[in-house]
Amino acid sequence: MAHRWGMVIDLDRCTGCEACVVACRAENNIATVGEEQAGLSRAKHWIRVERYYEGEFPDVKVKFQPVLCQQCDAAPCETVCPTFASYHTGEGLNGQIYNRCIGTRYCANACPYEVRFFNFFNPVWDKPLHLQLNPDVSVRTVGVMEKCTFCVQRIKAGEIQAEAEKRELKDGEIRPACVQSCPPEAMVFGDLNDAESRASRLANSRRRTKLLAELGTRPKVTYLQRDSWHGDENA
Amino acid sequence: MQRRDFLKISAVAGATAALEGCGNPDHQLIRFVPEEDLIPGIATWKPSICTLCPAGCGLLVRVMQGEAEVVREGRLGLLKMGLAKKLEGNPAHPINQGKLCPRGQAGLQVTYHPDRIQGPLARVGPRGSGQFREMTWESATRQLASQLADLQESGQEGSLALITSPLRGQKRAILDAFANHFKKSLPVELAFFDDSTIRAANLASFGHALPLTLDLGQSNYVVSFGADFLGTWNSPVAQAIGFGRMRTGRPGERAKFVQFEQRISQTGASADEWIPVQPGTEGAVALGLAHVMLAENLRPAAGAGHAGLLLEGWSEGLPDYAPEKIAAQTGVKAETIVRIAREAAAHDPAVAILGGAAAAHTNGLVGALAANALNALLGSVGKPGGILFPPLLAAKESGISLEILASQINSRAAAAKVLLVYNADPVFSAPAAWGVRAALDKIPFIASFSSFLDETTMLADLILPDHSPLESWLDDAPPSGSARTIRSVAPPAMHPLHNTRSMPDVLLDLAHQLGGDLASTLPWKTYDEAIEASFAALYKEKGTKIAKDADEFWQKAQDQGGWWSTEPESVPASPAGAPSGVVKPRAPEFAGDPNDYPFHFLPFASQLLYDGSLAHLPWMQEAPDPLSTVMWGTWVEVNPRTARKLSLQPGDLVEVTSPHGKLEAPALVNPGIAPDVIAMPVGQGHQNFTRYASGRGANPISILSPLTVEGTQSLAWAATRVKLSVVGRGKLILFGGSLTEVSPELEHR
Amino acid sequence: MSRPAPGSSLYLSVVIAIGVAALGLAILERALSAEAMSAAEEESSGAFTPAHPTLYDAVREFFEIRSKPVQPIAYTHKVHLANGMQCTDCHVGVDQGPDARIPSVNFCMTCHQVIATQQPEIKKLAAYKARGEDVPWQRVYGFERSAHVKFNHAPHIRAGVDCSVCHGDMRQQTVAERKVDHTMGFCVSCHQQKNASVDCVTCHF
Structure with a gap:
C-alpha cells in the first residue's frame, strides 16, 4: 500500500520555541527577504508559530500553534491551479512543481491556512551564506509559489535507502527537519496508512482536532489540544 | 505541437547561430586541488558542540561537498571542500538528545557570514574609525608577543586584562595558565545573562557551585519563579525535552506547571497557571510556600537541612512569611499561596526553579537561597524529578567583574596596558553607567579574537580572528542539563574558509614565543594536543573498561562527540550541620524614585x-x-x-x-x-x-x-x-x- | 477574453514577436555590458541568486541553447575504457548516491605519475598538479537549475539501467560529448517502460 504521510502536533508539548521555524529554513533553502520586504508581509516561513492571547491581565493565557501546510486531502490550492503545478501526489502530499508554476497565486488565495509563499523577487544570499544551501532541495526563483513539502527530499531519500537495503521503511525513520529538531518532541511524522504508526495512533487521541476542519479540507496534520492539569485525579 | 518544439521553430535561426558561438558561462577562477576526498551528493555526519549559549549541546553536522571561493596563498580560486549544510542535535549526547533550539540551528550562519573578518588586521585609522590593514599571522602574533614581553620585562604583569565569555574545558585551562602567569592580571568573565548568582546560592545551600540540572521528565509539580527555562535559561533544550515528557510522556500522568513572573515569557506561556508577582518578591513567595508546608506539617522543617537553616526564621516556621502577611508585598493572594503549597506538597516529585529576572534583583541571591530551601523542604534535591548536580569540579570563580575592571581603570587604581578580548562584547553588554567605553580608551593596546567587527572589536589595535566553531577543535564540560558526567569533544567539522586561527592555538603560540615558565606550563603545541592530554587523563579515571587504551578511548570520544557516563552520577548535597550564619531575607532595592520613574x-x-x-x-x-x-x-x-x-x-x-x-x-x-x-x-x-x-x-x-x-x-x-x-x-x-x-x-x- | 489556442496563427505571431524582441534586447545588452560582464566573471560578485546573470543567459536557457563544453585537457574515455578501466573507477559514488565524482588532479596523477608521462595532454595534467591547481573540467551533462530536477544516480544503477542509456557509448567517445538529450520525455518514456513512478514529485522538488 502506498504511504500516506501525515503529522501530529501535540500542543500540550509545544513551547513555541521556533526551533522548527529555523530548522525548516535551513533545510529547505528558504531565503530571508530582509527588513523592507518583511515589512510588506513577504517574509517566507513554511512553518510558523501562531500565538494567541486570551483574557486580560492578570488572567491571561497564551497558546502556541505551529502552522504549516496541512497537506489536505481535499486541498483548495490544487483545484484552482491552472497549470497543475499544485497537485496531489501519489503519497497524498500537496505537491508544488516549481517549473510548472507561472505565479498566478490562485493557490495562495485559495488556501485557508495562509501557508503558501510567493517569490516576489529572486531570492538572494549574501556570499558566502549560499554555501549553506542544501543541494537536495531546489532553489526557487522569482514568480514561483513555494510551501512546506513535508521535507519531500527526506521522504525520497528514506524511500531510496530502504529500497537499496531491500526492506520496508521503519516508523519514525523519516523525519522532516521540524520534527527532528523539536526539543519537547511535540511533532510526530508518519504513515497514516499504517494503523500502527505512532502518528496514526496519536491522531486518534481524545485531544485530536484539525485546523479549520469545518472547511472540509481534510488536513493530514492533526493537532492535539492543550490539556489541563487533572489535579488529584491522578495523584 | 509541443510548446518547446514550437518555440524552437519560432526562434530565428541566424540569431541562434550567433548566440551559440558566444563565450563560456563558467567563470575563470582557478580551481585548487581538493584537500579532502569526498563523494559529491553524499552527506557525512560529524559531531560538534554548540557554543552559542552556555548549555553546551552536542551537534551533528551534515557535511557535503561544495565549491567555495577561497583565498589560498594570496590566490582567489574555487575549492571543492566539505561544507556544513545543516546542524542537528547529536542523538547520543545526554544533554540535547538529538534536539536543537533555533539559535543552535543558526550556528551555520556564523561560519558563512559575509562580514566575517577573514584574516588578522591591524588598526591604521584612529581608534573606532574601523580602518584596518591586513597582515600576516606571523607579524600579528609577533606584535602581540612583544606587547606581552614588554609587560613581563617591565614588571607590569598586573597590567594584562582579559575579557572572555565564561569558558570551560581545555580552552579555559589554557587561558587560566596565561592569566596565572601574568600575576595580578585582571581576568573578567563576561556574560550578560550569567549564572553566578545561582551558582553562589547552590554553593551556600548544597555545597556545589553549579547551575541547576533539572529532571523535569519525572517531575509531577513544577513551580518556576521568573526562569525562562523553555527558552533561554540554563540548559533550555534539555529542559524542553523534560518538559515534553512531563506533559504527555507518561500515560495517565501529567505534571502541573506554575509560573510566577511579571511578564508572560515564552516559558510562562506554557504554564498551567500563570501568576503575576511583584518584582523582587519571588523569594518571598517561595518562603510563603515553605511557610504553609511547615505550618500545615506537610513537610518537617528539619528535612530541609542546611539549605533551610541558612535562612533566618526557618526553625521557627518562617513566621514573617505567612501568606496573608506577604500577599500585599508580593501581589499574590494568600489563598493562592496556600493552594499551591498544598498542591506541590501532595504531588511528589515537586521542584522549584528560580532564575532570570528573579535572580537579577538586588536580593536575587536570597531569592535563590529561598527557592533552594523550598526544594530541600520538598525533598527534591538529588532525587529523580528534582534538582541534580553532576559530579563536576566547579569552575573556580576567576577574576573580577567588568564593572570593577572599568572603575579601577577609570579611577586609575589599576593600569591595564594590554587587553585581550575573546567571545565577549563588553561595550555592548555593559550599562553605560559602568564607563566601559571610557576605560577601554585608556588601555593602550587592545587585541580582539573576534570574528566580527562588533562595538569592542572596532576599538581593537589588533584583530586575530578565531575560526568559527564548526572549523575548530572544541571541548566542553557542561555543568548542567544532565546528571551524567560529560566531557564533549569535537574535531573540526570542516576546513576553515578564511585565514583564521583558533584562539587557544594563538595563545599556545604566544606562550612558546614568550618562553620560560609559561611555555613549560603549556607544553602543547596546539589546542587539540591539549584536549587529547585531558582525555588521556580521563581514560585512566573513567575509560579503562570501555577502551583498551587511551588512543582508542580518544578515537571513540571523537567519533561520538565526547565521553559521558552511562548512568546519572548525581552527587548529594554536601554541607552538613548548621550553617555558620543565617541570611536575612530582604526587600529588593530599585534605582529611581517611583514618583519620577513609575x-x-x-x-x-x-x-x-x-x-x-x-x-x-x-x-x-x-x-x-x-x-x-x-x-x-x-x-x-x-x-x-x-x-x-x-x-x-x-x-x-x-x-x-x-x-x-x-x-x-x-x-x-x-x-x-x-x-x-x-x-x-x-x-x-x-x-x-x-x-x-x-x-x-x-x-x-x-x-x-x-x-x-x-x-x-x-x-x-x-x-x-x-x-x-x-x-x-x-x-x-x-x-x-x-x-x-x-x-x-x-x-x- | 478568450486565450489564443496554442498552434493558432495569432499565438504563433505573438510568440515570434516576443522571441525576436528578446533576442534583440539580449544582443544589445550583451554588447553594452560586455566589459562589465567580463569583470564580473573574474571577480566573484557579492551575492548569490538563482537569477540569470543577464537577459542573454535567460534567453539562451529558454531556448535550451547550451554551449558545447570545451575541456581543458583532451581526456579520452575511449582509451581508458579500452585499457580495462570501469566507469566507477573514476566516477566513484555513482552507485551510492545522487552524483558521480569527477576525479581530482591527484587521482589522475596516481597513475599518470608513471603512465604516458610524455604525452602532451598528460604534460598539461602534470602542469596543473605542479601549480597546485585542479583541472577545471567543464560539465557535460546536468540539468539547468530552472529544471528543478533532483536526479539520483544510485537507484537507476540498482535498477540495472546501463550507463550508456543516458550517456551514450563512452567506449566510442574520446572527450565526452552530450550524446543523449536528457529531456523530460526521455526520462518519462523510460520510467513508463520500466513501471517506475512518473509522479512529478519523483524528480521535481
Missing part, C-alpha cells in the same frame, strides 16, 4: 538573539519572536491599561528614560504584562555588528542602573525603574498573529 524596567533574553551575540545572523533577525512576532527590530512592551493611560497607540515610538540613560523604541501592547512593568528584549541596538545588526533598534542594557546583586558581583539587571513618553510613530514589523501593530506606511499588504 515603571519597573524588565529586560529579557531574546529567544532568537539571546543576549545580542546572535543579532548578526539573518535567520535570527527574520525569525518572528515567539510572543510578539516581531522581525528585524526591537520593541517595548506595555500593558493595555498603561497604554490607555498614556494615550499610547500600538506602534508609537516611545522614549524610555532611566536614571542612567534613555532610549527610543516602538511600543507593543501586551496583555500579558503587569501594568507597572515595561519589558524589552535584549539583543538589538548594536552600533557595529555586521550589515544585519548595525544601527538596528535600541539596547536596553545601556540604560540600566549599576546596581549589583547583593553578595555577588553580578549586575542586578532587573532593578532599574524608568519613565515612558510617546515621541512619535515607530516602525514595527510583525509576522502575523492577532496583533495589528504595523506602522501606517507598512500597512498596505
Whole structure:
C-alpha cells in the first residue's frame, strides 16, 4: 500500500520555541527577504508559530500553534491551479512543481491556512551564506509559489535507502527537519496508512482536532489540544 | 505541437547561430586541488558542540561537498571542500538528545557570514574609525608577543586584562595558565545573562557551585519563579525535552506547571497557571510556600537541612512569611499561596526553579537561597524529578567583574596596558553607567579574537580572528542539563574558509614565543594536543573498561562527540550541620524614585538573539519572536491599561528614560504584562555588528542602573525603574498573529 | 477574453514577436555590458541568486541553447575504457548516491605519475598538479537549475539501467560529448517502460 504521510502536533508539548521555524529554513533553502520586504508581509516561513492571547491581565493565557501546510486531502490550492503545478501526489502530499508554476497565486488565495509563499523577487544570499544551501532541495526563483513539502527530499531519500537495503521503511525513520529538531518532541511524522504508526495512533487521541476542519479540507496534520492539569485525579 | 518544439521553430535561426558561438558561462577562477576526498551528493555526519549559549549541546553536522571561493596563498580560486549544510542535535549526547533550539540551528550562519573578518588586521585609522590593514599571522602574533614581553620585562604583569565569555574545558585551562602567569592580571568573565548568582546560592545551600540540572521528565509539580527555562535559561533544550515528557510522556500522568513572573515569557506561556508577582518578591513567595508546608506539617522543617537553616526564621516556621502577611508585598493572594503549597506538597516529585529576572534583583541571591530551601523542604534535591548536580569540579570563580575592571581603570587604581578580548562584547553588554567605553580608551593596546567587527572589536589595535566553531577543535564540560558526567569533544567539522586561527592555538603560540615558565606550563603545541592530554587523563579515571587504551578511548570520544557516563552520577548535597550564619531575607532595592520613574524596567533574553551575540545572523533577525512576532527590530512592551493611560497607540515610538540613560523604541501592547512593568528584549541596538545588526533598534542594557546583586558581583539587571513618553510613530514589523501593530506606511499588504 | 489556442496563427505571431524582441534586447545588452560582464566573471560578485546573470543567459536557457563544453585537457574515455578501466573507477559514488565524482588532479596523477608521462595532454595534467591547481573540467551533462530536477544516480544503477542509456557509448567517445538529450520525455518514456513512478514529485522538488 502506498504511504500516506501525515503529522501530529501535540500542543500540550509545544513551547513555541521556533526551533522548527529555523530548522525548516535551513533545510529547505528558504531565503530571508530582509527588513523592507518583511515589512510588506513577504517574509517566507513554511512553518510558523501562531500565538494567541486570551483574557486580560492578570488572567491571561497564551497558546502556541505551529502552522504549516496541512497537506489536505481535499486541498483548495490544487483545484484552482491552472497549470497543475499544485497537485496531489501519489503519497497524498500537496505537491508544488516549481517549473510548472507561472505565479498566478490562485493557490495562495485559495488556501485557508495562509501557508503558501510567493517569490516576489529572486531570492538572494549574501556570499558566502549560499554555501549553506542544501543541494537536495531546489532553489526557487522569482514568480514561483513555494510551501512546506513535508521535507519531500527526506521522504525520497528514506524511500531510496530502504529500497537499496531491500526492506520496508521503519516508523519514525523519516523525519522532516521540524520534527527532528523539536526539543519537547511535540511533532510526530508518519504513515497514516499504517494503523500502527505512532502518528496514526496519536491522531486518534481524545485531544485530536484539525485546523479549520469545518472547511472540509481534510488536513493530514492533526493537532492535539492543550490539556489541563487533572489535579488529584491522578495523584 | 509541443510548446518547446514550437518555440524552437519560432526562434530565428541566424540569431541562434550567433548566440551559440558566444563565450563560456563558467567563470575563470582557478580551481585548487581538493584537500579532502569526498563523494559529491553524499552527506557525512560529524559531531560538534554548540557554543552559542552556555548549555553546551552536542551537534551533528551534515557535511557535503561544495565549491567555495577561497583565498589560498594570496590566490582567489574555487575549492571543492566539505561544507556544513545543516546542524542537528547529536542523538547520543545526554544533554540535547538529538534536539536543537533555533539559535543552535543558526550556528551555520556564523561560519558563512559575509562580514566575517577573514584574516588578522591591524588598526591604521584612529581608534573606532574601523580602518584596518591586513597582515600576516606571523607579524600579528609577533606584535602581540612583544606587547606581552614588554609587560613581563617591565614588571607590569598586573597590567594584562582579559575579557572572555565564561569558558570551560581545555580552552579555559589554557587561558587560566596565561592569566596565572601574568600575576595580578585582571581576568573578567563576561556574560550578560550569567549564572553566578545561582551558582553562589547552590554553593551556600548544597555545597556545589553549579547551575541547576533539572529532571523535569519525572517531575509531577513544577513551580518556576521568573526562569525562562523553555527558552533561554540554563540548559533550555534539555529542559524542553523534560518538559515534553512531563506533559504527555507518561500515560495517565501529567505534571502541573506554575509560573510566577511579571511578564508572560515564552516559558510562562506554557504554564498551567500563570501568576503575576511583584518584582523582587519571588523569594518571598517561595518562603510563603515553605511557610504553609511547615505550618500545615506537610513537610518537617528539619528535612530541609542546611539549605533551610541558612535562612533566618526557618526553625521557627518562617513566621514573617505567612501568606496573608506577604500577599500585599508580593501581589499574590494568600489563598493562592496556600493552594499551591498544598498542591506541590501532595504531588511528589515537586521542584522549584528560580532564575532570570528573579535572580537579577538586588536580593536575587536570597531569592535563590529561598527557592533552594523550598526544594530541600520538598525533598527534591538529588532525587529523580528534582534538582541534580553532576559530579563536576566547579569552575573556580576567576577574576573580577567588568564593572570593577572599568572603575579601577577609570579611577586609575589599576593600569591595564594590554587587553585581550575573546567571545565577549563588553561595550555592548555593559550599562553605560559602568564607563566601559571610557576605560577601554585608556588601555593602550587592545587585541580582539573576534570574528566580527562588533562595538569592542572596532576599538581593537589588533584583530586575530578565531575560526568559527564548526572549523575548530572544541571541548566542553557542561555543568548542567544532565546528571551524567560529560566531557564533549569535537574535531573540526570542516576546513576553515578564511585565514583564521583558533584562539587557544594563538595563545599556545604566544606562550612558546614568550618562553620560560609559561611555555613549560603549556607544553602543547596546539589546542587539540591539549584536549587529547585531558582525555588521556580521563581514560585512566573513567575509560579503562570501555577502551583498551587511551588512543582508542580518544578515537571513540571523537567519533561520538565526547565521553559521558552511562548512568546519572548525581552527587548529594554536601554541607552538613548548621550553617555558620543565617541570611536575612530582604526587600529588593530599585534605582529611581517611583514618583519620577513609575515603571519597573524588565529586560529579557531574546529567544532568537539571546543576549545580542546572535543579532548578526539573518535567520535570527527574520525569525518572528515567539510572543510578539516581531522581525528585524526591537520593541517595548506595555500593558493595555498603561497604554490607555498614556494615550499610547500600538506602534508609537516611545522614549524610555532611566536614571542612567534613555532610549527610543516602538511600543507593543501586551496583555500579558503587569501594568507597572515595561519589558524589552535584549539583543538589538548594536552600533557595529555586521550589515544585519548595525544601527538596528535600541539596547536596553545601556540604560540600566549599576546596581549589583547583593553578595555577588553580578549586575542586578532587573532593578532599574524608568519613565515612558510617546515621541512619535515607530516602525514595527510583525509576522502575523492577532496583533495589528504595523506602522501606517507598512500597512498596505 | 478568450486565450489564443496554442498552434493558432495569432499565438504563433505573438510568440515570434516576443522571441525576436528578446533576442534583440539580449544582443544589445550583451554588447553594452560586455566589459562589465567580463569583470564580473573574474571577480566573484557579492551575492548569490538563482537569477540569470543577464537577459542573454535567460534567453539562451529558454531556448535550451547550451554551449558545447570545451575541456581543458583532451581526456579520452575511449582509451581508458579500452585499457580495462570501469566507469566507477573514476566516477566513484555513482552507485551510492545522487552524483558521480569527477576525479581530482591527484587521482589522475596516481597513475599518470608513471603512465604516458610524455604525452602532451598528460604534460598539461602534470602542469596543473605542479601549480597546485585542479583541472577545471567543464560539465557535460546536468540539468539547468530552472529544471528543478533532483536526479539520483544510485537507484537507476540498482535498477540495472546501463550507463550508456543516458550517456551514450563512452567506449566510442574520446572527450565526452552530450550524446543523449536528457529531456523530460526521455526520462518519462523510460520510467513508463520500466513501471517506475512518473509522479512529478519523483524528480521535481
